[in-house]
Amino acid sequence: MIIDLPSTTASAVNHALIDIRERGGAVAVGRVLNLVIVTDDSAQVEQSIEAANEASMEHPCRVLVVARGLKRAGTRLDAQIRVGGDAGASEVLVLRLYGPLADHGDSVVVPLLLADCPVVTWWPGVSPAAPAIDPLGQLAQRRITDAAAAAQPIKALESRRTAYTPGDTDLAWSRLTPWRALLAAALDLPPYEDVDAVTVTGAADNPSTDLLAGWLRARLEVPVRRRTSPPGGGIHAAVLERRSGPVELVRPDGKVGTLRQPGQPDRQVPLRRRPVRECLAEELRRLDPDEIYYAALQAMTEVEGRRTGATKGSRSADARRGP
């Protein structure tokens, strides 16, 4: 069910929600969190809602989409309520803000949050330089950004590092989880030797590659080098050097990885790029500060061969698609 409330106020939206609940039976039961999505009023609105709806299968939530429209227009709030089949396992409130109101999304969001439930703010596109200071970020205990969606992903990742506040996280980090899991599993096996050095290879503007290098540096405390592979492939390879030979995880085609270890047959492993909904569902699974992410961000500065400046060109299609 979709209900449009043009030119409205937050309290009218609240009224409408209670009304729907009374007429349709208990629609809003068992929500476990509030998810605030901050976007421009563009195609991104629907894409983000779709991802949130799919993630809501795992985390029933109230989704509040703050879509910022033209600032030159007159002050106006257009709201839309979606419940039932149009909203996955969640209820979606799309709040389109125009004019001066566009900068005061928090004033509309605050009265519409579910009581007591944690708040997560997600910027699927361009995110503020310091998410924790942003008014919509301040509402949340967890702030999700996406460096890969920035015009200059590596630079965006740099600013995540300098502006880090506990509760921050980035989808470039969740895209990395399968790689991290496989590398961790590889070290669970004999021979139990120390890792002496690490090389991580990936596309120049791929922020996940940098984070992987940072994570390995933070955990292993050995020299880590970052190398560049041709654009378009995300993360290409991670090689952990050990006395008896290297542990190599290589993914040339962006789909299937090969794990090589001395004395073992090559093992193939599906390692496709993760869609946003999967990363989002993972992000919503935990709401406490991610210390491991923080350590990986900090350790990026100790990675050799890493470029922190702007990369050429505008938003790269490769970065957008993740590791």
Added chain:
Amino acid sequence: MNMAMKVARRINPLVDPRDKRLPRIAGPCGVVIFGVTGDLSRKKLMPAIYDLANRGLLPPGFALVGFARRDWADENFTELVHGAVREHARTPFREDVWRQLSEGIRFVPGSFEDDAAFDELAEVVAQLDQERGTGGNHAFYLAIPPAMFPVVLKQLARTGLAEQTADQWRRVVIEKPFGHDLRSAQELNEIVNDVFPEESVYRIDHYLGKETVQNILALRFANQLYEPIWNSHYVDHVQITMAEDIGVAGRAGYYDGIGAARDVIQNHLIQLLALTAMEEPLSFSPESLRGEKIKVLSATEPVGPFDETTARGQYLGGWQGGTKVPGVFEEGGLRPGSTTETFAAITLEVDNRRWAGVPFFLRTGKRLGRRVTEIAVIFKRAPHLPFEATMTEELGQNALVIRIQPDEGVTIRFGSKVPGTTMEVRGVTMDFRYGSAFTESSPEAYERLLLDVLRGEPSLFPVNAEVELSWEILDPVLEYWTKHGKPEPYPAGTWGPQSADRMIAQAGRSWRRP
């Protein structure tokens, strides 16, 4: 701080307990399934294996070996698995995942008595260690009737397949029934433990893999709200129900002679009782958890006299949910004259300070009103009501209901004023559900349990002692039933025979309609 971290056995520098998003992938290993053509294998095991692969939780190079008396090549078996996965897997089918998985699928044809076939199996397993890098780690899943366990186990021992070393594990997975009484359970345990040490034996009780069942522990021990009233001061009684709407026709051969009590109460319901009644474990380590379960099971006893405190029945034909269904004898579920029960209800008590005087009513049956499994903790009425009797006529007892399937969730029942000018208090329910769609993303019990087998996490598997203790609880009732009376018929689609209502009524209570 700048010293290189040491990679030592069990200390993996890439793993950190704070890193909660990092999934723990099983180490290199393979699974050998005996009884590949059965329902269990096709509907549960194979789909669970694929779903695990799809979620990236199986090790690279995982191997799956089928063993059966079929004139098949690897391809035929692969086809069978493919079909099972396409039809029953929970997660979407992905070609790349399937391709990696299917490369590790092998089939060995032969009967369980055939030495040559098991020699071949040993060879195939050794080859997989070479080709796929399974590292000598293998789990043997016995999806076969227990009567065949001895011969298969003997073969595994003879061919050296059951032998473990410091660097490679061998585990055996068995399904219920774990015997049909205490003696047979002990015999079975001996046979299994002869070949595999107890810590390598994984007994599957798929109820324990369900999210809501694990949630019982969270509900009880992570909240301040319930534990203070979780005792005989406040709890009047507990009802544990597992009702099925299907008949026994599909499992006719197996079910006759077993019956509802052995099939469901001995394992699922007594396990649920243990989780509901046990004391708080020191930690969630397997030892502490089992320790508490064993303690509470040791204190649990059936309440007599059994002709008053137990009930059993067999379903007749009738109308159920808008369909006309045959009775258990008409559909060939039982041999004519069989006294195997399709409905069983018993009364238990837990003899410790917390539960003294609180009856636990357990019931299960086929072809009942609807399919539901739940634990209902019914509280005593408030000791004093400052209302006049007319105001609280409609007020029932407070209840906390943990719904396990379907529609997982928790319900609390309490009194509330009916809107209006008169003071009238009536029972209402407050319902928490994980959302109907939630189950789509929450893993199947078999996924969780299979992964735990491969990772060597024994918490969710009942041990020897638990199995034997549950038989000790149930055996007196079963003995009484063989000697006295026979099951009372009940129409399909109802909540069991009248003796079940009489049984609980003589205790001064009544069944909740689930």
